[in-house]
Amino acid sequence: MDFFLEVLTGGLLAGVMYSLVAIGFVLIYKASGVFNFAQGAMVLFAALTFVSLWEHGIPFWGAFVMTLLSMLALAWGVERVVLRPLVNRPPITLFMATLGLSYVIEGLAQLLWGSQVHGLELGISDEPLEVGGMLVSQFDLFAAGVAGVLVLILSLLFNKTRIGITLRAVADDQLAALAVGIRLERIWMIVWAVAGFVGLVAGLLWGARLGVQFSLSLVVLKALPVLIIGGFTSVGGAIVGGLIIGASEKLAEIYLGPLIGGGIENWFPYVLALLFLLVRPSGIFGERAIERV
Amino acid sequence: MTAHAPLLELQHISLSFKGIKAITDISFAVQQGEICALIGPNGAGKSSLLNVINGVYQPDEGVISFNSKSYSRMKAHQAAVQGIARTFQNIALFKGMSVLDNVLTGRNLKVRSNWLEQMLNSGRAPADYVSQRIKAEEVIDFLRINQWRNSIVGTLPYGLQKRVELARALASEPRLLLLDEPMAGMNNEEKAEMSAFILDTQREFGTTVVLIEHDIGVVMNLSGHVVVLDYGKKVGDGTPDEVRHNPEVIAAYLGTKH
Numbered sequence: 435m436d437f438f439l440e441v442l443t444g445g446l447l448a449g450v451m452y453s454l455v456a457i458g459f460v461l462i463y464k465a466s467g468v469f470n471f472a473q474g475a476m477v478l479f480a481a482l483t484f485v486s487l488w489e490h491g492i493p494f495w496g497a498f499v500m501t502l503l504s505m506l507a508l509a510w511g512v513e514r515v516v517l518r519p520l521v522n523r524p525p526i527t528l529f530m531a532t533l534g535l536s537y538v539i540e541g542l543a544q545l546l547w548g549s550q551v552h553g554l555e556l557g558i559s560d561e562p563l564e565v566g567g568m569l570v571s572q573f574d575l576f577a578a579g580v581a582g583v584l585v586l587i588l589s590l591l592f593n594k595t596r597i598g599i600t601l602r603a604v605a606d607d608q609l610a611a612l613a614v615g616i617r618l619e620r621i622w623m624i625v626w627a628v629a630g631f632v633g634l635v636a637g638l639l640w641g642a643r644l645g646v647q648f649s650l651s652l653v654v655l656k657a658l659p660v661l662i663i664g665g666f667t668s669v670g671g672a673i674v675g676g677l678i679i680g681a682s683e684k685l686a687e688i689y690l691g692p693l694i695g696g697g698i699e700n701w702f703p704y705v706l707a708l709l710f711l712l713v714r715p716s717g718i719f720g721e722r723a724i725e726r727v
Numbered sequence: 728m729t730a731h732a733p734l735l736e737l738q739h740i741s742l743s744f745k746g747i748k749a750i751t752d753i754s755f756a757v758q759q760g761e762i763c764a765l766i767g768p769n770g771a772g773k774s775s776l777l778n779v780i781n782g783v784y785q786p787d788e789g790v791i792s793f794n795s796k797s798y799s800r801m802k803a804h805q806a807a808v809q810g811i812a813r814t815f816q817n818i819a820l821f822k823g824m825s826v827l828d829n830v831l832t833g834r835n836l837k838v839r840s841n842w843l844e845q846m847l848n849s850g851r852a853p854a855d856y857v858s859q860r861i862k863a864e865e866v867i868d869f870l871r872i873n874q875w876r877n878s879i880v881g882t883l884p885y886g887l888q889k890r891v892e893l894a895r896a897l898a899s900e901p902r903l904l905l906l907d908e909p910m911a912g913m914n915n916e917e918k919a920e921m922s923a924f925i926l927d928t929q930r931e932f933g934t935t936v937v938l939i940e941h942d943i944g945v946v947m948n949l950s951g952h953v954v955v956l957d958y959g960k961k962v963g964d965g966t967p968d969e970v971r972h973n974p975e976v977i978a979a980y981l982g983t984k985h
Contacts, residue, residue, distance in 0.1 A: 606824065613813050615808060616804075
């Protein structure tokens with residue numbers, strides 16, 4: 435039983451790491467109804483920029499702020515060059531644009547900082563901590579704390595302020611949003627900047643775990659089942675989806691693994707997501723599409 | 728009335744799409760408080776003209792004066808700030824949101840509290856929320872859509888959606904209301920109802936209205952000023968009676984009716 439709880443806790447905490455990446459997707463999906471393919475590249479770009487600045491002897495917070503500023507500049511550039519010309523175009527056009535954008539951002543990161551693998555040591559011990567007789571990773575606890583704070587702030591922002599309703603309006607109908615005086619440019623800029631910030635946080639934590647390297651942009655693949663289960667439009671859903679994925683993949687590995695051969699962990703989330711698509715295509719917390727025919 | 732400067736004046740507006748002329752040298756003025764109808768066959772450039780007025784399209788040439796200020800390029804946001812609200816031919820509502828939320832988006836520019844105050848529900852935020860909500864409810868009352876206020880807009884029948892769109896436009900307390908075929912696809916009863924709402928709007932709030940409508944009967948009853956377009960050019964401009972007897976208009980548009 436203790437062993438089960440330990441696996442479960444470990445899985446839940448690992449899931450929070452997936453949630454961190456998934457939140458970035460939710461933000462942009464909320465504002466444009468589009469899966470932002472470039473989110474992984476943004477995570478990579480942020481982590482690589484931070485680590486390179488830090489290695490050049492800039493102190494932690496200085497590097498953090500400078501990276502944040504570069505993510506703001508990136509958001510500004512994306513809005514100007516990619517989003518603005520595509521106002522009132524169908525979502526698929528925007529999606530294809532983010533696909534192209536992901537290569538541009540990755541290329542940019544490589545151009546600026548090279549393609550070396552960097553180690554990132556945030557100074558958080560990865561030594562297991564004993565909590566109530568269980569061994570829990572300190573690093574994972576820290577990541578969970580960070581995710582919790584992020585979710586709290588974002589939920590307040592989306593549920594208590596008019597930014598929430600404005601985002602839904604923009605995602606729903608850009609022409610109508612313009613007509614009621616919503617500044618599309620500003621909204622997009624804000625959302626991409628916040629997504630960049632979330633990408634930075636995710637990039638630092640994942641970078642500390644895996645090392646900062648180009649495969650970092652692939653962690654977004656794990657965010658996909660998280661989003662399908664939690665729903666593309668809900669920050670809370672991204673957390674719940676992450677927890678479900680994290681816990682179930684670890685439990686499946688331990689308990690189902692021996693029965694059907696190991697290595698389940700890698701594909702189990704996708705099977706789970708597939709099942710969810712059959713039963714509840716909009717996810718647990720996603721907005722259901724309503725169409726009058 | 729005519730002693731005052733007009734609320735809206737278009738001077739020599741031309742617009743083309745990739746070489747195809749949609750609007751050629753159109754000028755006319757809309758007085759404060761009047762209901763002005765734009766009529767003309769399909770493709771005459773009526774919707775394009777509305778899009779120029781509220782900044783969706785930028786004209787190639789010409790000047791728009793609104794409220795004694797001149798613009799050669801009006802931006803959509805700027806138009807909304809200046810008090811121009813509109814509805815669309817194909818209904819541009821936020822279909823996944825409730826009627827109330829849709830109407831509240833119309834209050835977007837009236838919100839005075841900032842997002843930090845809203846997040847912490849402090850400062851100006853609580854009073855601000857109440858006042859926006861009161862105004863939205865007033866509009867919902869005015870257009871008698873109370874019973875659907877919490878319905879998701881996408882599930883409502885077409886005629887009601889048109890009314891919700893009008894509600895969202897009115898919620899912004901516009902000085903100028905642009906209505907693109909507000910009665911398209913409606914039966915006679917619904918048309919009469921919508922006409923009454925438009926007249927009430929003008930009478931109660933003094934809102935100036937520019938509308939596009941194909942039903943000539945409705946146009947003649949509703950508006951005090953009619954502008955006729957054909958092939959992107961203005962062919963008539965005056966009171967309904969003047970326009971009805973204008974030979975050019977009869978040839979271009981009403982001709983088939985005689």
